[in-house]
Amino acid sequence: MTKKEFIELYAEKGGFTKKEAERAVALFLDTVEDTLLKGDSITFVGWGKWEVKERASREVRNPQTKERMTIPGKKAVKFKVGKLLADRVKEM
Template sequence: MTKKEFIADIAEKGGIAKKDAEKVVNLFLDTVSDNLEKGNSVSFVGWGKWEVVRREAREVRNPQTGKKMKIKAKKVVKFRVGKTLEEKVAKSKAKIK
């Protein structure tokens, strides 16, 4: 699902204009992004949690050449799914690609 499709779905389910749904989606995304940028986690009980974690520097091997490479330490966003959402998806009958 693309952002455009997501906005259309929100508008339809909420009975609101697409323009208003787009504002809400953009506000949501901006708020999550701003909080992660500040180092805060964003959590929705039962649904999931976004948090910023530090990935340490490490040495890896290029599988094609076998050459060793170093990857610098960096901050990454991690999402952990909540129990309620995990169970809902597990029970769904949707086809997996």
């Protein structure tokens, strides 16, 4: 589903205009981004948790040349699904 399709579905389910739905979705995504950029996590109990995790650097080997190289560490956004959502998806 694309962002545009999501906004249309959100507007339909919520009884909003597409303009209102687009504003609400944009505000939600901006708030999630701002929160993660501050280093805080976001938890919706039963639904899931977003957080920024530090990935350590690691050594890998190029399978073609067998050359060893180091991939530097980085920060990455992780999402961990909550139990209620996981159970509902499992029942699909």
